[in-house]
Amino acid sequence: MLNTYPVVCGYYLKRPSTNSHANTNINDHESSAIHSRSPSCSETQVLSRYSSSRGSNNNNSFLHDELPAGEAPQNRLIIVDPHDDDGDEWYYGSIHKCLLICFRISWKLLLSLGVALLLFYMASKPPPPKISIKMAGVHQFGLGEGVDGTGVATKTLTCNCSIDLIIDNKSELFGLHIHPPIIEMSFGRFPFASSHGRKLYAASHGSSLFQLSFGTRNRPMYGAGRNMQDLLASRKGLPLIIRMSFRSNYRVVGDLIKSNFLHRSECFLFLHRNYDKRHATQVYNSTCAVTS
Numbered sequence: 626m627l628n629t630y631p632v633v634c635g636y637y638l639k640r641p642s643t644n645s646h647a648n649t650n651i652n653d654h655e656s657s658a659i660h661s662r663s664p665s666c667s668e669t670q671v672l673s674r675y676s677s678s679r680g681s682n683n684n685n686s687f688l689h690d691e692l693p694a695g696e697a698p699q700n701r702l703i704i705v706d707p708h709d710d711d712g713d714e715w716y717y718g719s720i721h722k723c724l725l726i727c728f729r730i731s732w733k734l735l736l737s738l739g740v741a742l743l744l745f746y747m748a749s750k751p752p753p754p755k756i757s758i759k760m761a762g763v764h765q766f767g768l769g770e771g772v773d774g775t776g777v778a779t780k781t782l783t784c785n786c787s788i789d790l791i792i793d794n795k796s797e798l799f800g801l802h803i804h805p806p807i808i809e810m811s812f813g814r815f816p817f818a819s820s821h822g823r824k825l826y827a828a829s830h831g832s833s834l835f836q837l838s839f840g841t842r843n844r845p846m847y848g849a850g851r852n853m854q855d856l857l858a859s860r861k862g863l864p865l866i867i868r869m870s871f872r873s874n875y876r877v878v879g880d881l882i883k884s885n886f887l888h889r890s891e892c893f894l895f896l897h898r899n900y901d902k903r904h905a906t907q908v909y910n911s912t913c914a915v916t917s
Contacts, residue, residue, distance in 0.1 A: 742878055751796035751875045751884055754827065758869060758890045758913045761787040761836055762906035766896060768854050773845040780850020784818060785840040786810065788867065788892070792827040792835070799875040801827040806871035808839045812863075815849050817841055822871075837869075862895035862910070890915040 764785045771781035788808065794801045803825035810818040820839030827833040846853065857863040868891045875884040892913040899908040 742882060749798055749877065751799050751877070753886055754795065754801050754873065755793035756888050756890065756915050757791045757793075758892065758915070759789050759791075760867075760892055760894060760909065760911040760913065761789045762904065763894075763896060763909055764906055765840070766857075766907050768846070768850055768857070771843060771845070773847075777845075780846045780854065782817060782844045782846050782850065782853070783840075783842050784810075785838070786818070786867075787836055787838045788869070790825075790835045790837055790869075791832065792825075792873075793832045794827045794829055796829050796875060798829060799877065800829050801873050801875060803827065804872040806837060806869055808837060808867065808869045810839060810865060810867050812849055812853055812865055817844050817846065817849075827873075857896060857898050862897045865894040865896060867892040867894060887917060888915065889917040 764787065766784045768780050768782055772778055790806065792801060805824055806822045808820040809816050818839055818841040820837065822837050825835055853863055870889045873886045873888065877883060890913065892911050895910045897908040901908050
């Protein structure tokens with residue numbers, strides 16, 4: 626039976642007219658029988674997909690069929706498709722189905738994981754930590770005469786202070802990760818000392834105390850220096866403001882699910898010129914509060 630496919634290569638086969646060719650060598654006969662072929666065919670392409678209903682021994686019998694007496698020789702056109710796409714279509718179709726199944730399974734797994742993590746977070750959501758601060762001491766605070774970077778004479782300030790940060794972590798499961806606190810000390814609207822601390826960690830279900838230091842050295846104060854010196858010598862004292870801010874978070878599921886908090890606090894400090902040698906600090910009065 627001859628299976629036909631989309632026309633790619635065409636072969637014209639000349640049918641023999643006598644029985645004298647029946648015993649001719651099949652290879653020579655095939656060579657003489659090929660009358661013409663399409664110029665688009667490759668030299669290496671051969672006739673294929675032909676099978677005879679007479680059995681394997683008669684596969685080439687179409688070359689030896691006899692013509693009835695008086696009938697002229699005829700040319701047969703055999704169409705051969707060298708490209709069989711059935712196998713390729715099955716192969717790529719199977720890959721497409723596998724990829725689709727994998728995508729569906731992955732999507733369902735991710736959805737299930739997301740729902741499980743959300744339920745876990747809702748069940749174990751940690752409460753906000755309780756934050757408080759207080760002044761630990763003003764170990765050094767001195768105004769003196771000096772010059773700035775350009776050689777202009779002015780008052781200069783050297784100070785060294787510390788503040789206590791108390792964190793009450795009420796979570797039973799998670800520790801509190803604290804970003805470096807930022808501390809700024811100012812006289813009115815004029816900031817003169819600041820600090821960018823280190824990362825901190827407060828363990829779960831407990832209270833943690835951290836002492837943070839900040840200050841400045843030989844800071845030019847210009848016109849504010851003389852006002853500060855006068856107020857420091859007065860009975861009321863020198864009013865200063867200390868502000869601190871930092872962020873913290875509970876890492877419920879690593880960096881994937883976190884509870885974030887922003888903390889701000891400030892202290893109002895009245896500093897006196899007397900020095901307390903027993904506690905190694907300048908005498909002061911302070912009031913601190915958490916603002917957010």
